[in-house]
Amino acid sequence: MTKLKLIKDSKQDEDPLLKAAGKLFRQKGFASTTVREIAGAGGMLPGSLHYRYATKESLLLALMEQGITQAINAVRSAIAASRDPIERVRLALRAHLRLLIHEDDTIYVLLYEWRALSGEARETMVRLRDRYDALWDGLLYEAAGTGRLRTEIDLKLVRLSTLGAVNWVAQWYSPGGDLAPDEIADTFANNLLHGILAEDRKE
Amino acid sequence: MTKLKLIKDSKQDEDPLLKAAGKLFRQKGFASTTVREIAGAGGMLPGSLHYRYATKESLLLALMEQGITQAINAVRSAIAASRDPIERVRLALRAHLRLLIHEDDTIYVLLYEWRALSGEARETMVRLRDRYDALWDGLLYEAAGTGRLRTEIDLKLVRLSTLGAVNWVAQWYSPGGDLAPDEIADTFANNLLHGILAEDRKE
DNA sequence: GTCTATACTCTGATAGAC
DNA sequence: GTCTATCAGAGTATAGAC
Numbered sequence: 001m002t003k004l005k006l007i008k009d010s011k012q013d014e015d016p017l018l019k020a021a022g023k024l025f026r027q028k029g030f031a032s033t034t035v036r037e038i039a040g041a042g043g044m045l046p047g048s049l050h051y052r053y054a055t056k057e058s059l060l061l062a063l064m065e066q067g068i069t070q071a072i073n074a075v076r077s078a079i080a081a082s083r084d085p086i087e088r089v090r091l092a093l094r095a096h097l098r099l100l101i102h103e104d105d106t107i108y109v110l111l112y113e114w115r116a117l118s119g120e121a122r123e124t125m126v127r128l129r130d131r132y133d134a135l136w137d138g139l140l141y142e143a144a145g146t147g148r149l150r151t152e153i154d155l156k157l158v159r160l161s162t163l164g165a166v167n168w169v170a171q172w173y174s175p176g177g178d179l180a181p182d183e184i185a186d187t188f189a190n191n192l193l194h195g196i197l198a199e200d201r202k203e
Numbered sequence: 204m205t206k207l208k209l210i211k212d213s214k215q216d217e218d219p220l221l222k223a224a225g226k227l228f229r230q231k232g233f234a235s236t237t238v239r240e241i242a243g244a245g246g247m248l249p250g251s252l253h254y255r256y257a258t259k260e261s262l263l264l265a266l267m268e269q270g271i272t273q274a275i276n277a278v279r280s281a282i283a284a285s286r287d288p289i290e291r292v293r294l295a296l297r298a299h300l301r302l303l304i305h306e307d308d309t310i311y312v313l314l315y316e317w318r319a320l321s322g323e324a325r326e327t328m329v330r331l332r333d334r335y336d337a338l339w340d341g342l343l344y345e346a347a348g349t350g351r352l353r354t355e356i357d358l359k360l361v362r363l364s365t366l367g368a369v370n371w372v373a374q375w376y377s378p379g380g381d382l383a384p385d386e387i388a389d390t391f392a393n394n395l396l397h398g399i400l401a402e403d404r405k406e
Numbered sequence: 407g408t409c410t411a412t413a414c415t416c417t418g419a420t421a422g423a424c
Numbered sequence: 425g426t427c428t429a430t431c432a433g434a435g436t437a438t439a440g441a442c
Contacts (some may be wrong), residue, residue: 031234048408150401159393161368168367195398198353251426
């Protein structure tokens with residue numbers, strides 16, 4: 001009973017305050033956003049905000065924790081659609097990019113506001129982020145296990161370069177552009193998997 | 204005579220104030236850095252700083268302009284070492300990453316502090332950044348011109364994904380690690396060029 | 407749980423002596 | 425060109441009424 005409630009609570013996360021904070025942190029950055037702005041956007045005054053979140057940083061931490069949870073859930077549910085390890089990597093890439101690009105701001109904040117976390121909060125987030133990285137490493141390990149990957153490649157570097165490329169999309173993507181998130185993700189996956197040289201291909 | 208002086212001035216850029224600002228902006232971000240800190244690190248007081256840079260933002264702009272100039276120069280001089288278009292891409296990648304990772308903070312600030320630029324300054328930087336992008340597009344276009352690239356690939360997306368992966372290295376690289384910047388750049392280039400699948404390769 | 411009111415600190419920037 | 429001194433405003437956070 002209590003367990004069920006916990007799961008339910010952690011799932012919805014429809015706090016308008018967090019939502020407003022996420023939007024503002026993404027637009028202007030954590031340091032340039034004031035608690036007055038957040039409170040205002042959430043429909044209240046600074047004094048009320050501090051009743052629920054003691055400090056500005058606790059707001060950031062809550063946002064980031066929500067972000068990493070959503071990322072893990074999104075990837076897990078996306079990869080369930082296929083049993084082919086290579087295809088699962090592609091699906092995971094799509095899920096990650098979709099979350100970063102779409103309305104949800106938590107992933108963006110998670111990725112780009114690490115500097116604003118101090119000490120303790122940062123350690124908490126590092127542990128959570130490690131889990132997400134482990135999820136990816138598992139996916140890549142499975143892919144390598146098929147024997148279809150070049151044996152000399154460094155899986156950790158593959159993860160870092162691939163997620164790096166995808167995370168950077170947030171810097172240049174504009175919703176009005178001619179490329180849909182899934183197209184971008186697939187192109188990235190394609191270039192990564194097959195390379196861009198023609199001469200290396202079998203035909 | 205005056206021309207020579209201009210070139211000389213634009214080349215050295217050893218302003219200790221800019222250097223201090225770059226270091227601090229990288230560590231804590233533009234918004235979280237105070238002019239008092241910058242002045243202090245540069246060996247003066249806030250009043251003196253404002254004599255040379257009217258506003259905090261003008262400091263950021265100067266830093267970014269210096270950054271993009273250094274990036275263009277570094278890539279240009281690096282690619283001069285080879286005539287092979289594919290090899291030139293690899294060399295450019297090395298140069299870019301080396302600059303981002305090494306002591307120089309201007310590139311990092313250039314990449315990660317766009318949000319802090321307002322209006323006019325941002326437009327200036329967009330124009331300069333476009334030149335750098337054009338340099339890369341030229342390199343990739345030459346590479347495609349050899350006929351050695353897959354014909355259906357999107358060169359712009361190749362640039363965005365590759366530079367994205369490299370720019371993201373600043374987020375996880377630690378100098379004490381077991382990977383040298385050039386190794387990382389070469390691995391990224393290798394995976395991009397040849398892909399990570401074994402089955403697509405000729406042998 | 408939200409409001410009002412405010413404490414206290416720090417911010418970027420300026421004026422004028424040296 | 426750097427200093428001292430300071431302004432005016434904005435920052436987070438708190439206390440207590442409702």
